[in-house]
Amino acid sequence: MRGDLLDYLTVSRARASASTSFPFFIGILISTPPLTSITIIVTWSTLLHYYICQLNNLADLDSDRGNPTRRPTPLTMGVLPLGRVRYWILIELFLLMVFGILPLQSLCAKIGVVALLLTVTYGNVYQKCSPRISPVIIDFLYGFSMGLPILIVGAEFxxxxxxxxxxxxxxxxxxxxxLNMFAGNMKDLEWDINSGCQTTAIELGVRPLAKKEGIQLTWSYRTLLAVTQIFLSIVTVAAIFPNIHPDSGAIFFLSLLAILATVGGFADILRRIRCKILRPPSGNSSPLAFRLYITRPAHAFLNLASVCAVTGVFSPNPLVSVAILSALIVGTFLLIAIGRRSAVVSLNS
Known part of the structure; x- marks a missing residue:
């Protein structure tokens, strides 16, 4: 039992697609709640992280089992019983409901917590196999659930x-x-297709080329990705434009950084989708290089940098806020790497 729990925790760390603490921290940095409340928020968001990761693991299990790019884990290899994972998931959901709703004073915050749990549950269980909702809507539902914690913290504090x-x-x-439309949809494209999964990319006709020479993009997919990035850039620039005053010091610097980052993110997306075929980086055709090119796109980091800068613009402590969010992003990627390694070690021990 104890060994299974350790396997469960390490696999959760291994499958983190994005830290759910990130939007909660944005809400904290804008609202500045008491230290006790911050501790509760961080603890709750950490439990939510494990809950989401295991829902995602179960939803992608068939695809992961046939995917050679996924390292063997206790779950994919059958070492960790599925029944026990489902049992722990139910316990986590119960704890999230109780400790996420009862301590809150704001009715809007309580409703937000319920909405968050409903969206992340449905979105992760049916992310690639929803019987009624288009994968395009599922991707935007994922984005909605990542932005909702900011509103929850704002409603309460x-x-x-x-x-x-x-x-x-x-x-x-x-x-x-x-991030999910590009990196999330592309990284396991071939195995998702083989497993009968449905993602935005697959629904819009994106397909891997023979001999793994690249990925065939479609006009509809490229248009959707570009339009979404344009909308993000417009929202970012419109939000901070009134704050661009040369005499405002750090705020002026962060405003420029946000604009440059979001424009850079748009430029990187255009660079990747300007052709009908997404190919490996020039001069490097190794599978690992192409996988990193897909899963670690420059626009993902530039968009995150823009969000950090925008948060700094509206935060009472601009530079401190940017430093905290940047450290959280770096820590998330380190956690993913450590989690993957520990999951393999746990399996082999």
């Missing part, structure tokens, strides 16, 4: 009449929608 929370929620939501 801030003022939702302020446009700040809505702007940041929209920026984060569009950011992660783009």
């Amino acid at each position: 801030g003022d939702l009449n302020s446009q700040t929370y809505w702007i940041l929620s929209l920026c984060v939501g569009l950011n992660f929608t783009i």
